[in-house]
Amino acid sequence: MSVAFQQCIHPDCAATYDVGQILTACPKCGSLLDVTYDWNAVPVPKSLSEFERRWTTRLNPVDYSGVWRFRELLPFATDEQIVTIGEGQTILQKNDKLARQCDMKVGHLFLQYEGMNPSGSFKDNGMTAASTHARMVGAKMTACASTGNTSASLAIYAGVTGHFQCIVFVGSGKIAFGKLSQALDYGAKTIQIRGDFDDALARVRDICAKHPIYLCNSVNPFRLEGQKTIMLRVLEGLGWQVPDWIVVPGGNLGNSSSFGKAFMELKALGLIDRVPRLAIINASGADTLDEFVNDGKLVWNGGRPNADQICGRYTTMDRDNERASTLASAIEINRPVNLEKALRALSVCNGIVRKVSDQEIIDSRARIAATGFGCEPASGATIAGVLRLRKEGVIHADDRVVCILTGHQLKDPDLTMAYHSGDPQLMSKKLTPAGVTSTPFANPPVVVDNDEVAILKALGLA
Ligand code: F0G
Numbered sequence: 001m002s003v004a005f006q007q008c009i010h011p012d013c014a015a016t017y018d019v020g021q022i023l024t025a026c027p028k029c030g031s032l033l034d035v036t037y038d039w040n041a042v043p044v045p046k047s048l049s050e051f052e053r054r055w056t057t058r059l060n061p062v063d064y065s066g067v068w069r070f071r072e073l074l075p076f077a078t079d080e081q082i083v084t085i086g087e088g089q090t091i092l093q094k095n096d097k098l099a100r101q102c103d104m105k106v107g108h109l110f111l112q113y114e115g116m117n118p119s120g121s122f123k124d125n126g127m128t129a130a131s132t133h134a135r136m137v138g139a140k141m142t143a144c145a146s147t148g149n150t151s152a153s154l155a156i157y158a159g160v161t162g163h164f165q166c167i168v169f170v171g172s173g174k175i176a177f178g179k180l181s182q183a184l185d186y187g188a189k190t191i192q193i194r195g196d197f198d199d200a201l202a203r204v205r206d207i208c209a210k211h212p213i214y215l216c217n218s219v220n221p222f223r224l225e226g227q228k229t230i231m232l233r234v235l236e237g238l239g240w241q242v243p244d245w246i247v248v249p250g251g252n253l254g255n256s257s258s259f260g261k262a263f264m265e266l267k268a269l270g271l272i273d274r275v276p277r278l279a280i281i282n283a284s285g286a287d288t289l290d291e292f293v294n295d296g297k298l299v300w301n302g303g304r305p306n307a308d309q310i311c312g313r314y315t316t317m318d319r320d321n322e323r324a325s326t327l328a329s330a331i332e333i334n335r336p337v338n339l340e341k342a343l344r345a346l347s348v349c350n351g352i353v354r355k356v357s358d359q360e361i362i363d364s365r366a367r368i369a370a371t372g373f374g375c376e377p378a379s380g381a382t383i384a385g386v387l388r389l390r391k392e393g394v395i396h397a398d399d400r401v402v403c404i405l406t407g408h409q410l411k412d413p414d415l416t417m418a419y420h421s422g423d424p425q426l427m428s429k430k431l432t433p434a435g436v437t438s439t440p441f442a443n444p445p446v447v448v449d450n451d452e453v454a455i456l457k458a459l460g461l462a
Contacts, residue, residue: 003041004076006033006221009340011303019076022137024205024219032341033221034261035076039269042075048232048240048271066090067128067229073265074129074225083131085160087124088229090116092237092402097371102386105398109386110243111373112234115408118160119182121376122230122255122406123153129226130216131157134164139214143207145169145200146217147251147330148179149407154216155186167213169193169200174329176376176412196323198335201252218254219337227255228262234402235272243276244399247389249381249406250280250289250353251331253342260345276402278351279395280342281385283326283361283378285434286333288313289342290355300347305340327358327415327434330378330407352394358434360384362419366441369416374409420444 006017008026015028016036023033045051054069062068062079066088071079092110099109114122127150134142142164144150151168158166167189170180173196183190193200201217208215218224235242248255256278263275282290292298292313298305316322317334324334336342345351356364364387365380382403389395409416418430422444431439448454456462 002076003038004035005037007036008032009034009303009344019133020137022139022214023221024208024215024217032219032338035074035221035225037075042072044072044269045271048235048266051232051236061086065128066233067125067226070229070232073232074228076222076225077132077136081132081136082128083135083157083161083163084128085118085124085157087117087128088233090114090230090233092234093373095371095373098367098383101367102383102390103397104386104390104395104401108398108400110234110237110400110402111368111405112230112237112402113373113375113405114230115375115379115405119149119153119156120178120408120411121149121153122227122404123149124156125230126218126223126226126254126258127153127157127216130220130223131161131163133220133222134214134216137214139164141165141167141212142214142216143167143169143204144216145197145204146179147171147197147332148175148411149330150217151188151190152179152182152186155183155188158188159186164214165189167191169204171196171200174332176329176414178411178413197333198324201335201337217337218252218257224254224258224261224338224341227258228265230255230404231259231262238400242272242274243402245279245395245401246276246349246404247279247281247382247385247401248404249328249331249378250282250342251286251333251336251378253280253289253336253338255404255406256280256345256351257338257341260341260348260351264348275349278345278349279385279389280346280351280353281381282353282355283328283331283381284355284357285326286324286328286331287355288334288336289339290353292339293343293346293353298343300340300343303344305343310339325434326361327431327436328361328377328381329412330376331381352389354385354388356381356384356388359436359438360387362415362431362436363439363441366419366439368405369409370441370443373405375405376407376409376411377415379405379407
């Protein structure tokens with residue numbers, strides 16, 4: 001066995017498997033799998049700042065990648081096996097304007113802008129890792145279900161690298177056109193099923209289990225290894241200091257799970273001396289985690305969360321045909337597949353969960369965009385969460401807070417236009433049904449005749 005192996009996260013099982021196996025759940029007990037490492041056999045740097053040396057060798061694609069330049073902390077592939085398209089060139093941005101709006105000290109609020117990835121979302125951090133593993137095991141065909149960004153990301157990796165074909169499953173509901181058009185453009189075989197994301201994911205898992213198709217959703221433990229590096233770049237942006245809070249939108253809970261794993265490992269390796277707190281923000285219309293944690297008091301419990309409670313809730317969800325519904329279509333998910341790992345992350349990071357309304361989400365999205373960092377609605381949940389947690393007094397004015405902007409503004413321009421246009425028709429079609437009744441941060445276009453005097457009047461100059 002190499003230095004890396006796959007391991008069941010359930011402490012009563014903890015079975016291990018070779019990295020050469022294609023698995024998305026433990027064959028013995030059905031739990032989620034981690035990629036784990038024999039750290040004694042890996043040349044782990046003594047300090048995180050040692051990674052800075054890679055800036056001088058950035059002509060080497062694996063040193064240029066914002067994921068693989070940290071490869072000693074996800075050592076499951078050789079340099080020759082790595083599939084990279086230059087992902088992870090994302091930076092931490094201090095945002096004083098938003099800090100003031102959130103009643104925080106200037107210099108204390110940061111945005112980690114993952115929309116700057118090749119496919120426009122954080123998913124590329126994970127997809128480079130899943131694509132690398134797919135190549136290691138000789139996969140010819142890959143697949144995923146998606147609310148849009150995972151499919152765009154998988155499609156770009158398949159298209160650019162030519163290592164494998166790809167099939168994407170999307171629901172027929174709210175997928176944003178920016179995302180769907182990417183999958184189509186990059187040549188993915190796109191299956192739009194009648195159903196939502198939860199249906200699409202159940203279907204693709206079943207199909208991949210029965211056929212030689214490599215699954216790239218976040219139940220794939222290799223994908224989450226890549227997403228750990230978002231946290232490494234956050235630390236790098238803070239001069240290798242640990243912030244007080246990481247705030248992240250929660251959908252399928254892959255990101256929050258990988259962040260928890262990153263901090264767990266960094267602490268165990270002695271590379272950080274404390275872990276930040278984690279705030280996972282659900283949309284109110286897709287609030288399964290919030291309900292489990294805040295109402296149901298579900299906890300990690302050393303790896304033994306209450307399985308009956310989880311099963312029981314999913315049974316009533318099925319019985320009553322409960323469906324997720326939010327304008328933040330990226331996180332319109334009722335059955336987060338990484339629930340257990342997210343509970344672990346909450347335990348490791350003394351984390352909390354909140355839910356915010358669609359009104360709060362899209363107002364916050366507009367506030368973020370007005371500072372020059374466009375993001376999609378799901379990412380707006382972060383600032384909505386910070387505003388809420390400031391009011392509750394949970395986040396303090398002088399805490400250092402990092403919000404993860406998960407996807408680019410251009411992913412969902414329809415919603416942005418519905419917000420800004422001031423067009424009552426667009427408003428009543430797109431926003432009102434979701435309970436959005438006002439657009440306080442709208443910046444509508446001013447329509448004037450093509451006439452100098454009229455234009456100057458509109459500008460207040462005449
Ligand atoms: N933000 C964006 C922009 C997303 O696309 C997603 C997930 C999330 C947040 C939630 O992240 O699942 O790790 O909790 N999108 C998936 C997709 C489900 O199919 O693109 P998570």
